[in-house]
Amino acid sequence: MQRDSGSWYADDGTWYYFDIWTSVRMQEQTPQDYEHEVHTPQLYGRYRYCHAFLDRHNDSDPSKICNMFHRNLFDESIKFTPWEHEIPKEFKVDSDSEIFNHIDSMCRAEHNKNVDKSLIVAAFGVFMTNHDSEADEEIGFVPASKSSIEALEKVSDLDSEFECVVCFQEEKKQAKRMPCGHVFHDRCIEEWLEKSHLCPVCRYAMPGDS
Known part of the structure; x- marks a missing residue:
């Protein structure tokens, strides 16, 4: 499997997407996870967005949040992948590493010392292109x-x-x-x-x- 242009991965005609980012939020309730489908002349598939709060004072073990993201992103994805492809192991391992590194850096960052809670958002997508010969261009890069x-x-x-x-x-x-x-x-x-x-x-x- 070849990683291509950032967080897009290509594997046997299927494209996988992953991203993770942080937003400082004030409300106490974690936003509901959600999905949305994409159907364009270029590609079709689905995104899944998962959320978790990081409490820098109480969440001393990043692995707990990492495991939660893994379950919510990937363990439920048999029904999520519209063509029932198994998610490549290499992609999941790399994504797990990105999740851990992101959360660990948030916990350690000096500029976050006055931020009590941060909202971590992770996005996972699976797509097929309609024109395999032009996949690099059609996927959006x-x-x-x-x-x-x-x-x-x-x-x-x-x-x-x-x-x-x-x-x-x-x-x-x-x-x-x-x-x-x-x-x-x-x-x-x-x-x-x-x-x-x-x-x-x-x-x-x-x-x-x-």
């Missing part, structure tokens, strides 16, 4: 054109419940709207589109950088 990024609509009247799905933070920063209608923090979506021309939510395709 084509930057959006500079002109299309600069043309994104600025948004000033953010909804009170707005949350950027790139950084998973609710700060009312400057935001921009993609042509598909999804809104993100301006720098979050600009940096995303500099790597991939696809919307992080619905995979709407922006003009690519040729």
